[in-house]
Amino acid sequence: VILPLKPSVPFSLDLSLNSGQAFSWSKREGVWWGAIRNVAFALKQRPEGLEYWASTPNVKPILVNYLALDEDPADILRHFPTDPFLSRCVQANRGLRILRQDPWECLAGFILSSCKQITHIQAIWKKVSENWGKPLTVKAHHATIYSFPESAVIARLEESQLRKCGMGFRAPYLLNAAKHVSTGALHLENLRSLPTVDARAQLTALNGVGRKIADCVLLFSLDKMDAFPIDTWISKVIRKIYLPKKRKMNAKQIQQFADTYFGKYGGYAQQYLFHYARMNGLNDAILD
DNA sequence: AGCCAGGACTAAT
DNA sequence: ATTAGTCATGGC
Numbered sequence: 335v336i337l338p339l340k341p342s343v344p345f346s347l348d349l350s351l352n353s354g355q356a357f358s359w360s361k362r363e364g365v366w367w368g369a370i371r372n373v374a375f376a377l378k379q380r381p382e383g384l385e386y387w388a389s390t391p392n393v394k395p396i397l398v399n400y401l402a403l404d405e406d407p408a409d410i411l412r413h414f415p416t417d418p419f420l421s422r423c424v425q426a427n428r429g430l431r432i433l434r435q436d437p438w439e440c441l442a443g444f445i446l447s448s449c450k451q452i453t454h455i456q457a458i459w460k461k462v463s464e465n466w467g468k469p470l471t472v473k474a475h476h477a478t479i480y481s482f483p484e485s486a487v488i489a490r491l492e493e494s495q496l497r498k499c500g501m502g503f504r505a506p507y508l509l510n511a512a513k514h515v516s517t518g519a520l521h522l523e524n525l526r527s528l529p530t531v532d533a534r535a536q537l538t539a540l541n542g543v544g545r546k547i548a549d550c551v552l553l554f555s556l557d558k559m560d561a562f563p564i565d566t567w568i569s570k571v572i573r574k575i576y577l578p579k580k581r582k583m584n585a586k587q588i589q590q591f592a593d594t595y596f597g598k599y600g601g602y603a604q605q606y607l608f609h610y611a612r613m614n615g616l617n618d619a620i621l622d
Numbered sequence: 623a624g625c626c627a628g629g630a631c632t633a634a635t
Numbered sequence: 636a637t638t639a640g641t642c643a644t645g646g647c
Contacts, residue, residue: 354628448629454645455628502643507630544630565628584637608628 337394338383343406346429347379350401353609354452355433355554357443357459358482367479369463370400371436374470374479389470389479402431410559413599419575420603423610430609432602433554437522438485438515440555441537444547445507454500461499466491488512507542514540522556530558545589553601562592562600567611574616 339345351359351366359368366377373396374389386397398404407429414420435443447455459482466487467480488496489512496505514520520540525533530552537548545564552561564572564585572588576595583591596603 444628447627449627449642450629450644451627451646453627457645497643500644503630503641504643542630546629550628563628566626567628612628 335387335394336380336383336385337397337403339403341381343408344429345379345384345401345403345431346427347377347384347401349427349430349609350433351377353427353430353605354612355605356435356440357446357452357456358439358463360456367477369467369470369479369481370396371439372468372470372481374472374481376472376475376477387472387474389472399434402434405431407431410599410602413597414603415595415597420607423606426614427606427609430606432559432605434557435555437525437551437555439482441511441515441522441543441547441551442482442485442488442508444550445511445542446501446504447550448504448542448547458499458501462488462496462501465495465499485512485515489516504542507540511540511543525552526556530560533558534561549601553604559599559601560593560597562589562596562604564589564592565608567608568592568604570616571607571611 347366348361351368352361356368359366361367364378366375368375373393375393375397376387378385384397384401384403411424414424443455443459446458450458463480463482466483470479470481471477472479488508491509493505493509496508501508511520515522520536525536528536533552533556534545534548537543537551538545549561549563552558553563569585569588572592573583577583577588577591592600592604
């Protein structure tokens, strides 16, 4: 099936799926493979639109929502501050969208992310999925993809089982989060209706979830565009590009600057900065 | 061998 | 209120 895309509205499947937001996707022979909850997808971007195959019928709304195809990035970009470096990052990553992930999958992914390279997070994600997720088949390709296990499934495991997937000290964090989510002690969908600060407070109440991971969950799965995750890359960007004269800025001051300077769609801007820095480094990045 | 990777927690100042 | 040490693991 082909989902038509307007050429005038920028969309890049490569950038959106491969910019460190979600860890379930892999590209083989020009086709992206992955699962969104319990539906497996194969995706290929073509000039006329997005070609897709899925493990179940009638999944177009799932895809449109996940890839945010119902929004026009121009409506968001015009809220960005105008500065040369951000403009360069936006220009270089035209079509990069903030995904709308499942909150549990997003929370699990970023609990696994701390102090890990993206490729390794993907490897852990794959092991967990293959061990305890559901096998899904995309008939057109007779291929099998595994879903990421629901919170109730993880909650029943032993910490030692999770550690065998290579997640180390993150295992008890993931297990504890799974228990909170599956019992309803933490109701992730309810966080949507809360102000960002209140939703963040509930997330950071989880062991192993601090400001950065909470902000990733808020931004990538709960529509909180003002959440601005600061990881090692973004920290370098702010220090080198935006506050080059100010030495000895602590984490809180950097966060303070980012929240005020980038505004209510700051999280979206953050993703352009992150991906640009990760792809190009910052050695030749000069604010001119 | 040492350092870093989309961090967070605890204990010691 | 800030800072160092610790927590696993893999890649270079």
